[in-house]
Amino acid sequence: MATELSAGELNLEEEVDVETIEASAREARLKNARRLLRYTLLKLIALVFTVAIGVYITIIVANMGGEVDKIRLATIRENVALAAVADPAFQQMSTEERRALLDRRVELEIEQYGLDRPFIQRSFSYLRDALLLDLGYAEGLVSDSGSRQVRNIILERLPPTLLLFGTAQLLLFFGALAFGLSLSRRYGSFVDKVVLALAPTSAAPGWFYGLFLILIFAALLQVLPFGGMVSAPPPESRLEYALSLGEHMILPVAAWLMAAIFLTTYNWRTFFLIYSSEDYVEMARAKGLPDRMIERRYILRPTLPNIITSFSLLVITLWSGAIIHETVFNWPGIGRLYYQAIGLFDTPVIVANVVLYAYLLAITVFLLDFLYALVDPRVRVGEGSRN
Amino acid sequence: MAALTRRWHQLRNYPSAVIGLVFVGVLVIVSIVTPLVLPYSEAIALWRGGAAEWRANPRNAAPVWQNWFTETDQAATIAFDSREGEGERVEEQLSADTREVRFIYEFEFPYDTFPPELIIFSEATYSAKQPFVELLWYTPDGREVRAGEFTPTRSSSFRFDQDRRLQRRLERETGIDDVRPSEGLFDDPEQEGLQVLHGTYRLEIVGLLFEPDSELEATFVSYGRVHGWAGTDHLRRDISVALLWGTPLAMAFGLLAAVGTTVTTMSIAAVGVWFGGWVDSLIQRLTEVNAIIPLLPILIMVGTLYSRSLWLMLGLVIILSIFGLSIKNYRAIFLQVKELPYIDAARAYGASNMRIIFRYLVPRILPLIIPQIVTLVPTFVFLEAALALLGLGDPVLPTWGKLINDANSEGALYSGYYYWILQPAALLMLAGLAFAMVGFALDRVFNPRLREI
Numbered sequence: 001m002a003t004e005l006s007a008g009e010l011n012l013e014e015e016v017d018v019e020t021i022e023a024s025a026r027e028a029r030l031k032n033a034r035r036l037l038r039y040t041l042l043k044l045i046a047l048v049f050t051v052a053i054g055v056y057i058t059i060i061v062a063n064m065g066g067e068v069d070k071i072r073l074a075t076i077r078e079n080v081a082l083a084a085v086a087d088p089a090f091q092q093m094s095t096e097e098r099r100a101l102l103d104r105r106v107e108l109e110i111e112q113y114g115l116d117r118p119f120i121q122r123s124f125s126y127l128r129d130a131l132l133l134d135l136g137y138a139e140g141l142v143s144d145s146g147s148r149q150v151r152n153i154i155l156e157r158l159p160p161t162l163l164l165f166g167t168a169q170l171l172l173f174f175g176a177l178a179f180g181l182s183l184s185r186r187y188g189s190f191v192d193k194v195v196l197a198l199a200p201t202s203a204a205p206g207w208f209y210g211l212f213l214i215l216i217f218a219a220l221l222q223v224l225p226f227g228g229m230v231s232a233p234p235p236e237s238r239l240e241y242a243l244s245l246g247e248h249m250i251l252p253v254a255a256w257l258m259a260a261i262f263l264t265t266y267n268w269r270t271f272f273l274i275y276s277s278e279d280y281v282e283m284a285r286a287k288g289l290p291d292r293m294i295e296r297r298y299i300l301r302p303t304l305p306n307i308i309t310s311f312s313l314l315v316i317t318l319w320s321g322a323i324i325h326e327t328v329f330n331w332p333g334i335g336r337l338y339y340q341a342i343g344l345f346d347t348p349v350i351v352a353n354v355v356l357y358a359y360l361l362a363i364t365v366f367l368l369d370f371l372y373a374l375v376d377p378r379v380r381v382g383e384g385s386r387n
Numbered sequence: 388m389a390a391l392t393r394r395w396h397q398l399r400n401y402p403s404a405v406i407g408l409v410f411v412g413v414l415v416i417v418s419i420v421t422p423l424v425l426p427y428s429e430a431i432a433l434w435r436g437g438a439a440e441w442r443a444n445p446r447n448a449a450p451v452w453q454n455w456f457t458e459t460d461q462a463a464t465i466a467f468d469s470r471e472g473e474g475e476r477v478e479e480q481l482s483a484d485t486r487e488v489r490f491i492y493e494f495e496f497p498y499d500t501f502p503p504e505l506i507i508f509s510e511a512t513y514s515a516k517q518p519f520v521e522l523l524w525y526t527p528d529g530r531e532v533r534a535g536e537f538t539p540t541r542s543s544s545f546r547f548d549q550d551r552r553l554q555r556r557l558e559r560e561t562g563i564d565d566v567r568p569s570e571g572l573f574d575d576p577e578q579e580g581l582q583v584l585h586g587t588y589r590l591e592i593v594g595l596l597f598e599p600d601s602e603l604e605a606t607f608v609s610y611g612r613v614h615g616w617a618g619t620d621h622l623r624r625d626i627s628v629a630l631l632w633g634t635p636l637a638m639a640f641g642l643l644a645a646v647g648t649t650v651t652t653m654s655i656a657a658v659g660v661w662f663g664g665w666v667d668s669l670i671q672r673l674t675e676v677n678a679i680i681p682l683l684p685i686l687i688m689v690g691t692l693y694s695r696s697l698w699l700m701l702g703l704v705i706i707l708s709i710f711g712l713s714i715k716n717y718r719a720i721f722l723q724v725k726e727l728p729y730i731d732a733a734r735a736y737g738a739s740n741m742r743i744i745f746r747y748l749v750p751r752i753l754p755l756i757i758p759q760i761v762t763l764v765p766t767f768v769f770l771e772a773a774l775a776l777l778g779l780g781d782p783v784l785p786t787w788g789k790l791i792n793d794a795n796s797e798g799a800l801y802s803g804y805y806y807w808i809l810q811p812a813a814l815l816m817l818a819g820l821a822f823a824m825v826g827f828a829l830d831r832v833f834n835p836r837l838r839e840i
Contacts, residue, residue, distance in 0.1 A: 046675070054680045062688060197403065200823030203765035204816060205773065211791070211812060219800045226800075313712060320683035324773045328795075338684065339777055342691045350688055357681035365678065 036373055043369050051362045052131065055355050059126050062351045076109045077102075130355050135348045141341060150352045154334060158356070160229055161333030164249060165322055168256040173311060176261055180268035181295060187273060195266055202263030207324040210255035214328070217251060224251055227330030252329040260314065267310060271303045278302075305376040312368035319361055394754075397832045407824030410817055418635035430632045434624065434785040441623035443468075443606065445503060448614035449806050450626075459499040464611035467492040469604045470510075481595075488603050490592040496527075497585055500612055501570040505547040507592065508606040509539040516597040520545075520605070523593065524572055527586025532556065532572065534590070539603065547572070569609075618806045620790075621797050629785035630810060636697065636786050637768045637818055644701055644770075645763035648708035649756050655709060656717035657748045660725055661740060670714065677710035683773070690779035697781035700774060704767065713759070717752070724751050754833055762826030765819035772815055787811035 080102060084090045090098065110116050129135060135150040143153040183192050217224040225231065230244045275281070281298045326335030334356060341349035398404050425433075433440060443466050454460050467474040467490070475491040511518050522534040522545075535550045537543070547553060547568040557571030558564060563581065566574070575584035594603040617627035659670035686703055693699070724730070725748070733743050774780060775788025776795065794800075794807035 047679075050672075050676045050679050053676045057680060058685065058688075061685065062692065200403070200407075200820055200827055203762075203769075203819035203823035205769050207773065207776070208769065208812070208815065211808060215800055215805065215808070219803075219805075316678060316712070320681055321773075323683055323687070324776055327777060338687065342687060342777065342779070345691060347692070350691060354681060354684045354688060357684050358679050361679045361681060 039373050040370055043366060047362050047366050051358055052127065054358045055130050056123070056127050058351065058354045058358070059123055059130055062347065062354070073110070073115060076115075077106055080105045080109060130351060133352055133355060135352045138341075138346050138349050141337070141344060141346050141349055150348045153349060154337065154352050154356055157332060157334045157337045160331060161322065161326070161335060164252055164326075164331055164333060165256075165319075167249065168253045169315060169318075171253065172257055172260055172264065172314075175257065176264040176268055177307070179261070179265045180272055181300070183265065183269040184272035184276060184299075185291075185295075187269075192269070195262055195269070198262040199266040200263075202259055204259060205321050205324070206252075206256040206259035206318075207321065207328045209258040210252065210325065210328045213251045213255050213258075227251075227328070229332050252325060252331060255329075256318075256325065260318065264310075264314060268303075268307055271306050271310075272299055275299050275303045301375075305372060308368055308372045308375065312365065312372075315364050315368070316361060319357065319364065394832050398828055401828035401831070403824045404828030407821045407828070410821030411825060414634055414638060414818055414821065417631065418638045421631045421635055425628070425631065430628060430785065431783050434628055434632075435783060441619075441625070442508065443608050444619045444623040444625060445610035445612070445614050446619065446623050447621055447802075447804055447807075448611055448619045449804070450616055450618040450810070451613045452616060453613055453806065460497065461612040462496075462498040462500050462502045462609070464614045465494050465496075465502075465609040466607065467494075468606045470606070474607075484597055484599060486596045486599075486601075488594040488596060490594075490605050490607075491589065492592070492607050493587060493589045494609075495586070496573060496583070496588050496609075499583055501567075501573050501581070501583060502609045503569065503612060504610050505569045505572070506608050506610070507545040507547075508542075508608070509545065510542050510604045511539040511594075511602065512541070513596070513598050513601040516601070518597065518601055518603050519595045520603070521593045521595075523591040525589040525591070526572075527584055527588060528575075528577075530560075530576075532560070534568075534572065539594075617810055618804075620793055620807060626790065626807065626810065629790050630787070630814060632785045633787035633790070633811065633814065636784055637771065637815075640697060640701055640771050641764040641766075641768040641818070641822070644704050644767035645760045647701075647705035648711060649713075649760050649763065651705060651709045652711050652713050653717050653752065653756055654745070654749060656714045657721055657744045659714070660718055660721035661744050661748060667718075670710070671718075673710045674712065674714045677707070678712055680707065682707050683770075686770075686774060687777060687779060690774065695779050695782050697771065697784055697786070700771070700781075704770065720752055720755065721748060724748055727751075758826050758829035758833055761822055761829055764822040764826075768815065768818050768822075787815050 084098070084102060084105070090101070093101065115122070133151045133154065137148045138150050138153055141153055142148055143156045145152065145156065147153065179195075183189075183195060186192060214226055218226040225248055227248075229248050230241060231248075235241045235244050276299050278298075281294060284294050284298050322333070323335035323338050325331070326333045327339045330336065334353060337349065338353045340346075341353060398408075443464070445464055448464070449461065451463060454463075469476060469490050474493070477489040477491065479487045479489070481487055507522070509520065517538045517540065519536070519538055521536045524532040524534040526532070533553075533556070534547065535545065535553050537545045539545075550568060553568045554566065554571070557566050557568055557574075561571050561574045561576055561581075563571070563574075566581070570581055573583050573588075575582045590607055592605045592607070594605070596603060615625050615627055617625065617630050619625055655670060659667040682704070685707060686700060689703060690700065730743065730747060733747050738747070771780075771786060772788030772791065775786055775792045778792060778796075780786055780789040780792060788811070790811040791808055794804065794811075797804075797807075799805070799807040
């Protein structure tokens with residue numbers, strides 16, 4: 001931006017060749033883009049490592065330091081024994097023969113699953129499997145399409161979660177932004193004081209307000225559904241389906257917003273107020289620039305990095321809340337899947353879910369970092385060199 | 388100290404802070420009084436106790452205060468226990484071996500609805516000949532109803548509603564087919580349909596004992612549709628036990644977790660800043676890893692696979708938050724503090740690293756973290772409730788979250804038992820708001836930059 005500005009100034013003087021200036025501006029833009037790319041790549045690599053470490057810790061916890069393998073061994077023995085009993089040839093063997101056969105089969109199975117290697121070694125192959133979400137078969141859960149593969153079960157539940165929380169987060173971001181800006185304009189007004197007074201209500205999480213919203217709108221007034229994603233049976237036509245989906249989304253999204261909007265608005269309004277008391281804003285006012293322009297260029301622009309940081313912290317803490325939110329609203333996303341998996345003690349699904357959450361968090365962090373790099377000139381131009 | 392008093396005076400300028408402090412005070416008092424009145428082990432035994440503990444309570448009864456808001460007064464529980472010396476007891480020797488024991492229970496029935504059930508629990512001691520019991524029911528308008536007879540064993544119960552003969556008798560009396568005895572006994576026969584006859588009722592339990600050292604005790608319960616100041620749940624348990632005991636548990640969990648996470652995070656930030664170099668960058672990287680480890684899913688996983696103890700969860704929360712994101716904030720502050728002259732002075736006189744960190748750096752920003760701790764408390768109070776709601780609450784402790792979980796899994800909202808969810812939810816909200824309001828005001832008092840805006 002700085003380069004473009006100086007190019008413009010030089011252009012006015014009409015002394016320097018226009019083409020060289022344009023070329024240098026293009027070069028500077030290219031350099032910026034390259035810096036941005038390098039920054040992004042570095043962040044991405046760091047994140048991949050971070051996710052790997054996080055998932056590894058998860059695996060250690062989930063395997064109880066190797067305890068789960070004992071359970072798996074027992075399952076293998078039982079399955080082998082069951083398969084053998086069903087075999088008529090097996091019944092005619094003597095006891096020793098039977099035992100020898102069983103032991104041989106169990107050993108084969110153990111080798112096949114790699115259970116004969118030490119846990120540390122195995123934990124790394126688990127890590128690879130977990131990172132690829134290749135966690136074999138669920139113990140109790142089945143996907144709607146009938147697959148028992150953990151990956152299918154989990155990926156099937158991802159879109160509803162992304163739909164619900166994507167909508168909620170976007171509404172929250174833009175809602176709080178617009179609301180905060182308008183409050184900073186009317187600082188000290190009645191609405192401002194109300195928001196300030198309501199900010200502590202954000203101490204309660206979204207699912208908590210969800211309980212009340214269900215109580216009021218579903219149980220007492222009976223105008224909105226108790227939960228779920230679409231009405232049963234699902235409507236045939238596309239439009240009706242979308243309408244039904246929208247109807248089911250009102251309460252969860254509203255609960256999510258209720259829990260976060262007041263505190264977020266209050267915090268951002270404070271950012272705006274801090275930045276609107278800067279000297280250059282006074283200067284712009286003195287120049288007689290229109291309010292809209294001052295807001296956009298002189299207040300919103302420098303506040304954005306702060307706002308994005310605050311928003312990313314919010315999103316990170318809110319992700320965890322999704323599990324309970326979906327459980328309360330019966331929303332068929334990964335959060336509710338997690339809840340179901342807990343009920344069935346379905347370890348592969350539980351681990352896969354934790355991994356998926358780690359991925360979601362990492363992607364969120366990455367996207368927000370990227371956004372941050374876009375709006376923060378310090379990152380774009382590179383630290384140290386400010387030309 | 389003087390600085391603290393000054394801040395206290397500033398705090399009093401915020402009405403929300405004063406309200407919040409009052410709420411916090413109430414919660415703290417309840418937390419202190421509850422364990423004194425009802426010790427920990429007793430509360431757990433009571434809450435875990437089965438039918439024996441709670442048999443005299445109705446199922447899913449609303450709190451008594453519900454009657455203040457409705458036109459019709461719901462029946463409350465009326466109970467007489469002869470072992471406690473309640474009611475009147477008359478003994479009469481009829482012959483050498485035979486005695487008559489008469490329990491006279493007289494009570495007012497001013498309510499507008501019928502009790503859901505009537506039961507007599509009796510305990511008898513005898514060696515060969517069982518005693519015989521006859522029940523006489525006297526209504527306010529002077530009618531006498533033979534309400535049934537039974538031969539009590541060592542421990543038996545007589546349910547009025549299951550006595551067919553009593554039902555037929557009441558059908559004739561009230562003129563209503565299939566009348567339930569618990570309704571028919573209170574019905575006003577002068578009125579059309581089922582109408583409660585208000586006034587004083589008398590139940591006489593007449594026991595005939597055929598052995599000289601035979602004994603009989605009888606407990607009569609007219610179950611209420613409202614019970615106690617908090618109502619009861621599906622297992623007849625008094626919800627007030629969980630509401631009361633939930634308070635100290637929520638406070639303990641919230642406060643310990645908030646203090647634990649804040650103090651450890653801050654100490655680690657101080658160590659990182661003081662040593663700098665690879666220690667600092669290691670801590671920074673660990674913070675980034677930690678941000679990606681999903682706290683709640685891990686807690687849930689541990690709860691599912693290992694143990695659901697509240698105290699284990701507390702430890703885990705603290706461990707997983709050691710490298711929390713707030714390290715970045717503390718680091719920024721410590722970087723400034725590190726450059727202050729008094730730190731140079733400490734270094735000059737040869738203070739050890741640990742001394743500088745924990746005696747000079749950390750105390751410097753302690754006032755800053757007080758609002759932080761207070762604002763964090765609700766987060767953890769709700770975290771406990773969230774775990775409980777997922778069915779991962781502590782298996783033995785009665786907490787607010789477990790009440791909501793019970794209510795949710797018993798479909799309280801569908802069945803209209805709103806009090807079951809609303810009471811613990813109100814307490815959660817109260818605790819959350821109280822700490823948040825105080826924390827907000829504290830933040831403004833301790834961060835003057837915010838106060839100007």
